[in-house]
Amino acid sequence: RRRLLIIPSHPSLSSSNTNLVDPLNRTRKSNTFLRFRICILTSKSRSFGLRDLDIIKKMSFRDETEDARNDLRRPFIHTGSWYRMGSRQSSMMGSSQIIKDNSISVLACVLIVALGPIQFGFTCGYSSPTQAEITKDLGLTVSEYSVFGSLSNVGAMVGAIASGQIAEYIGRKGSLMIAAIPNIIGWLCISFAKDTSFLYMGRLLEGFGVGIISYTVPVYIAEIAPQNMRGGLGSVNQLSVTIGIMLAYLLGLFVPWRILAVLGTLPCIVLIPGLFFIPESPRWLAKMGMTDDFETSLQVLRGFETDITVEVNEIKRSVASSTKRSSTVRFVDLKRRRYYFPLMVGIGLLVLQQLGGINGVLFYSSTIFESAGVTSSNAATFGVGAIQVVATAISTWLVDKAGRRLLLTISSVGMTISLVIVAAAFYLKGFVSPDSDMYSMLSILSVVGVVAMVVSFSLGMGPIPWLIMSEILPVNIKGLAGSIATLANWFFSWLITMTANLLLAWSSGATFTIYGVVCAFTVVFVTLWVPETKGKTLEELQALFR
Numbered sequence: 001r002r003r004l005l006i007i008p009s010h011p012s013l014s015s016s017n018t019n020l021v022d023p024l025n026r027t028r029k030s031n032t033f034l035r036f037r038i039c040i041l042t043s044k045s046r047s048f049g050l051r052d053l054d055i056i057k058k059m060s061f062r063d064e065t066e067d068a069r070n071d072l073r074r075p076f077i078h079t080g081s082w083y084r085m086g087s088r089q090s091s092m093m094g095s096s097q098i099i100k101d102n103s104i105s106v107l108a109c110v111l112i113v114a115l116g117p118i119q120f121g122f123t124c125g126y127s128s129p130t131q132a133e134i135t136k137d138l139g140l141t142v143s144e145y146s147v148f149g150s151l152s153n154v155g156a157m158v159g160a161i162a163s164g165q166i167a168e169y170i171g172r173k174g175s176l177m178i179a180a181i182p183n184i185i186g187w188l189c190i191s192f193a194k195d196t197s198f199l200y201m202g203r204l205l206e207g208f209g210v211g212i213i214s215y216t217v218p219v220y221i222a223e224i225a226p227q228n229m230r231g232g233l234g235s236v237n238q239l240s241v242t243i244g245i246m247l248a249y250l251l252g253l254f255v256p257w258r259i260l261a262v263l264g265t266l267p268c269i270v271l272i273p274g275l276f277f278i279p280e281s282p283r284w285l286a287k288m289g290m291t292d293d294f295e296t297s298l299q300v301l302r303g304f305e306t307d308i309t310v311e312v313n314e315i316k317r318s319v320a321s322s323t324k325r326s327s328t329v330r331f332v333d334l335k336r337r338r339y340y341f342p343l344m345v346g347i348g349l350l351v352l353q354q355l356g357g358i359n360g361v362l363f364y365s366s367t368i369f370e371s372a373g374v375t376s377s378n379a380a381t382f383g384v385g386a387i388q389v390v391a392t393a394i395s396t397w398l399v400d401k402a403g404r405r406l407l408l409t410i411s412s413v414g415m416t417i418s419l420v421i422v423a424a425a426f427y428l429k430g431f432v433s434p435d436s437d438m439y440s441m442l443s444i445l446s447v448v449g450v451v452a453m454v455v456s457f458s459l460g461m462g463p464i465p466w467l468i469m470s471e472i473l474p475v476n477i478k479g480l481a482g483s484i485a486t487l488a489n490w491f492f493s494w495l496i497t498m499t500a501n502l503l504l505a506w507s508s509g510a511t512f513t514i515y516g517v518v519c520a521f522t523v524v525f526v527t528l529w530v531p532e533t534k535g536k537t538l539e540e541l542q543a544l545f546r
Contacts, residue, residue, distance in 0.1 A: 106301055110221055110233050112274040114240040116176055116213040119183055119267040121244020123152055123206050124359065125385065129252025129378050130260060134199075137257075144196060146501045151200055152207035153494030159211020160490050164483030166212060172220040172281045175212055180268035183209035191261035202261075207490075209268070214466070215486040219478070222470035223281040224301050227537050231399035231467065238463030239392045246385035253378055283538070286319050287475065318475060318539040338545045342472040343481050345530055349408075349465035350489035352522045356415055357515030358457050359493050360500025361450060369447065380447065384454050391458035403534040404464050405526060411460025412522040415453050419516030422449035426509035461522070465489075471533045472541055 127149040135145050159179070167175040182205040189202030218237045225233040244267070251260055279301060285294035295312060302308050369380045399407060425446035432438045473481045503511040533541055 105303060106224055106226065106229065106233065109224055109278040109301070110236050112271070112278050113176060113217050113220055114236055115267040115271040115274065116179065116217045117237050117240035118244040118247070119180075119264070119271075120210045120213050121241035121246075122248045122264050122267065123183075123210050123244075124241070125245035125248030126252075126260065126264065128381055129249055130257040133257045138193070138195065138199065140196065142501060142505070146498060148196070148199055148203055149501070150494050150498040151203040152210065153490050153497055155204040155207020155209075156211035156214065156490040157207075157487055157494065159208040159213075160215060160486035161211075161483055163212045163215035163486055164479035164481070167216050167219065167482075168284075168479035171284055172216050172223070173275045173278070175216045176220075177272060177275055179209040179212035179216070180272050181209070182206070183268045184265045187261045187264040190264075191258045206264075211486065211490055214489070215482050218466040218470040219482065220281050222467070222538065223283040224279075226302070227535070228400065230471070231404070231534060232396050234467035234470065235392070235396035235399050235463040237466055238458075239389070239396050242385070242388045242392045242458060242462070246382065246389050249378070249382040249385040253382060283315055283319075283475075286315050314537065314539045318542060338474060339477060339481075341545055342474060343477075343484070346465075346469040346473055346481065346485045347488050348525055349468060349530065350485050351492050352518065352525060353461050353465045354489055354492035354496055355515075355518040356457065356461060356522065357419070357496060357500070357512070357518070358454070358462070360496045360503075360511075360515075361453065369450075384451055387451060388454050388458045388462075391455040392462060395459045395463055398459075399464065399467070400534060403532050404468060405530055405532045407460035408464050408526045408530060409460075409523060411456050411462075411464075412519055412526060414456030414459070415461065415519040416516055416523065418449045418453035418456055419512050419519060422446050422453065423509045423512035423516060425449060426507075426512065430509075468530070468533060471538060472531070472545070474542055474545070 127145075131145060134140060134148070135142075140148070163175065166178060170178075186202040186205030186207075186209065189198045189205065191202075193199040193202065218234060221234050221237060222230060248260070248264075251263060255263070279297035280293065282294050282298040282301065285291075285297055294315075295308070298308050298312065298315075299306070302311070395407060422445075425442045429439060429442045429446075432442070469482065469485050473485075500511070503514075531544065536544070
């Protein structure tokens, strides 16, 4: 009869610390545990044999290989030591109470990374108030300006392709750092542009950074947020986007387009140093095998006086389970429900979000209001941006109370009704005199319909698709699947942005009719296939699709 004893070889540890190692959950918390002595005990002898020495050599080689592999997977930006010191000397720090409060700790992290979506929104909103100035100063045609407006989506598609892999290999914080740099360079290129070459290059660089941000921020927030706050904190992503759009509309009323481009660099300039003061995603650290950093990160997010044992064990089981199934997913494996269903829901929601036409409306809202007969179209556009912020804030408050599915359904139905009203108003305007009272009433009706569409979008279809995507994708395919979903979203965003101006010039009524049909289909899609994720941990959601 043989028994396997694994004894730490560090001289400071006594033989009383003998432990058996679970091969699925073996962790090394310090260099103390990097080497073990293996004894095979028999009923007759306790001496080592040649076979035992082979085992020791093999195990030592495997540990060295794993050490080398883990060195390549260190976080791009280390989580720092300030919160480690806070855990030991919290009584000596003036901000200890803030750090200990779990909701404030998580909220501070969310507010810092929310600067990324603000940059995202500023990029989206920039093309609306600046269209007249840029086309006049640089002599652009409608088609050339449409290309400028849509190039951010082309850059975002490239960023989306890389976003999942970047976030997986260098961490969520590292990918946000990489995203911030091209954004800053892109805005400066636009500010100093003398012709279309610099204008287009700057827009592409902005888009690349935004493509990475659009995937990384919702995933980071979902991975750090407590279960009962995940919906509300996840919706902060879209709320920040709407704030960025509103700021672009507001500042566009008062400053020239070149100065507005310089102001666009500010969110990323503040984001870069802010990343050094927040912890990395604990779930990413656990997946990379960085157990010490994983537990420390989770502890600072939940508060130093909070017992995180249950959550730590859940995350470890989830990571061990995904590792056991192998991190490499073949194309054949996508036929399994645990993979194809969450991928279908995530991609479907993000594609339908864009095909509803929201970016076409927001990018060219000034043109839409002008065609509706509004005299101060830029001011009306800012009003829409402000209303969108309020509506998204309401959604942020409701999402953990009402649930994702209900808000998505209400949002899609509201968008469908609004778009039918706008389409009917534009159709009828073709049959009445521009000087008649009926024409003025129809103009007001079309503006009300556009505002109602934006409000409906902000209540559900704006924030929730990104939230659900970050919640339901399986751990072992999250990088690849997230890149595919984000790429699909940005491709259709580019398609809508590129064609919206041309479609509106062709027929405003027909354009809004097409968008309305898509929104009606979204109602059916949500009703039949989208699961409710409220009140479930990320680990429970993974088990839901098995």
